[in-house]
Amino acid sequence: MERFKYSNVIKFDVEKFDGKINSGLWQIQVQDLLTQGGLCKALNGKPIPKNLIEVIAAQRTDDDEEEYWEDLDSRATSGIRLCLTKNVLANVVGKKTAKGLWEKLESLYQTKSLSNRLYLKERLHMLKMNEGTTAGDHLGSLNGIVLELESIGVKVEDEDKALQLI
Known part of the structure; x- marks a missing residue:
């Protein structure tokens, strides 16, 4: 399966999140950055087959799909981390996926307390x-x-x- 490769020709400048700036606006900018790089779907987590037919069909391209997903998730996670200050990064350092990292940031900085x-x-x-x-x-x-x-x-x-x- 051939996938569209995104080019990183455009340089974006997103202020690093320090816990003090507006987290909602920062998230919008980072989502836009990930979208431009073709990485935004990583925020939803790895797709899970819904039924047996999808599982069987997925087995045929499993290795390519797994490699593609790991690369996409790794690049998205890296992109998010690069937009964090060191003190914020220290609070989320254990998160290995883009979805996990994103959810942890939301729980820390967008709480409804x-x-x-x-x-x-x-x-x-x-x-x-x-x-x-x-x-x-x-x-x-x-x-x-x-x-x-x-x-x-x-x-x-x-x-x-x-x-x-x-």
Whole structure:
């Protein structure tokens, strides 16, 4: 089976995740990076045959498929790790697959705990536009916090967003 080979011609610059920047936006950038490299499907884990016919059919190309999958998963895992700072990498060093690594990062940095919700709500309500900050940068900060809140299931009303812009 011939597979399309992706070329790494385009250089992407993704800020390394340090646990302090917006994890939701960082994940979007890393998913885009993996997609450009043809590696994004590794985040879903290795496909499992659903029935006996698929298992029998899979046995014919098992070696090629296994080698392909291991290469894809290894490159995706490597790509994610290269987008982490050393202190964050130390927290996920035992994860060997892209899916396992991705899920561990989500559990560490996108938790729906009360303390995380309170922390993000406090960041939202304490957000002020500093002198010298452009309106676009301030709006970007606001939208980033709102995105993080929504990623953990907290709905931010338009009225609350508007109040933060005043």
